[in-house]
Amino acid sequence: MKIFTTLNPKNISNIYLITDDDQKYGVIIDPGSLSMNVYKLIRFTGAEIRKIIITHNGINQTAGIPLLNKIYKPEIFAYNETILDLPATKVKNGFVIKEGDMEFKIMETPVHTYDSISVFIENSLFVGDVLQAGALSSLDKKNVPTNFELNVIKKYFLSLPENTIIYPGKGPATTLEIEKKFNPYFQRIVNG
Amino acid sequence: MIFSKCKKDDCSKKAVYLSNYCFEHSQDKDDLIKKIYTFVDKNKTLIGFNFSYIPFNNFNFSTKDISFSFFSYCQFENSNFRETRIVSSFLDFANLDDTDFTSSNIKFSVFGGASIQNGIFKDSNVNFSNFLGVNLRNANFNNSDLGYSRFINAITQNTSFFNCNLKKTVFENTVFDEKSLKSSNSQDAIIINCTAIDCNIKDYIL
Known part of the structure; x- marks a missing residue:
């Protein structure tokens, strides 16, 4: 598996392209645009885009879908059954999306929005807007995570291997080890 | 950029480059280090390698192009990264004391938990990078572009x-x-729960 990152220039959010080792097939997570840098990245890898995974139904995650759909006709996976009026395969906790020898395991993580999901593959976790390095999102308008949200993180993220790399929808990557040590909300969970 | 797992049973770490094992479980560490030094020294471009836990003290990385690589927990004391390009790479929990990154170009990279005392990052681009919990005593970021980087719970004593x-x-x-x-x-930065010594924090926020 190979992971490529590029930026959506409109809102500076991350777009991830995951390919198999031979870069034959690709899965895009949160195509918030299909700007030239995204298109160039796809061309650079040579991968055929087979699937799209949406971590939640927001314009920053979905705006590139119509154009990708015209070019590649990828299958769309999301918590919702339609994305931008296109049919999507609804995913739930434990759902596994297979592409070649890659397996993307879905976790329902309703922290940023009620339809937020996270995607785990090998030792990599794609969390959309659920967290940024050192911070945690919230459904609450004040953006202060509730006990319910902290429990979601505890249940799904803290049980993952320590060497898990976390790829957020915005900002730099991080690791579970770094978050446990320096993210104030993770510290709150770890310390009870 | 394909990382195989350490062949030691129950070890979840990645195998280090030129070995079937992670550094801890590699047999002849001195020989492995020598081979890695030769390889890194010879190659200007390093894409997709795992060198985690390798000691690189006093090493010259200047002008190299490093991407998608792992240097977690490495020792880089007194190393030279001047004019180095570092993209999507992990230097988390590394020891980067007395290391010089002058005029470097760093993007999407992770330094979380690293010690960077007396580190020099002046005249650099350091964007979208993770500095969570780093120890930055006496570090120098002057004249640099730090857009979208995150210094959360970082120690920044005498850092400019x-x-x-x-x-x-x-x-x-x-x-x-x-x-x-x-x-x-500083008005374009996101400054949360910070304190200021000998000055008013509001001068920075407003």
């Missing part, structure tokens, strides 16, 4: 960010002093 671009740069639980952010666009 003079004349920097701080657009969407996040500082949380950070201690500044009078000269920390001088001539920088």
Whole structure:
């Protein structure tokens, strides 16, 4: 598996392209645009885009879908059954999306929005807007995570291997080890 | 950029380059280190390698192009990264004391938990990078673009960010002093729960 990152220039959010080792097939997570840098990245890898995974139904995650759909006709996976009026395969906790020898395991993580999901593959976790390095999102308008949200993180993220790399929808990557040590909300969970 | 797992049973770490095992479980460590030094020294471009836990003290990485690589927990004391390009790479929990990153170009990279005492990042682009919990005593970021990088729970004693671009740069639980952010666009930074010594924190936020 190979992971490529590029930026959506409109809102500076991350777009991830995951390919198999031979870069034959690709899965895009949160195509918030299909700007030239995204298109160039796809061309650079040579991968055929087979699937799209949406971590939640927001314009920053979905705006590139119509154009990708015209070019590649990828299958769309999301918590919702339609994305931008296109049919999507609804995913739930434990759902596994297979592409070649890659397996993307879905976790329902309703922290940023009620339809937020996270995607785990090998030792990599794609969390959309659920967290940024050192911070945690919230459904609450004040953006202060509730006990319910902290429990979601505890249940799904803290049980993952320590060497898990976390790829957020915005900002730099991080690791579970770094978050446990320096993210104030993770510290709150770890310390009870 | 394909990382195989350490062949030792129950070890979840990645195998280090030129070995079937992670560094801890590699047999002849001295020989492995020598081979890695030769390889790194010869190659200007390093894409997709795992060198985690390798000691690189006093090593010259200047002008190299490093991407998608792992240097977690490495020792880089007194190493030279001047004019080095580092993209999507992990230097988390590394020892980067007395290391020189002058005029470097760093993007999407992770330094979380690293010790960077006396580190020099002046005249550099350090964007979208993770500095969570780093120890930055006596570090120098002057004249650098730090846009979208995150300094949360970082120790920044006697660290200067003079004349920097701080657009969407996040500082949380950070201690500044009078000269920390001088001539920088601190109003474009995200400054949360920080304190200031010998100056008014509001001067930085407003």
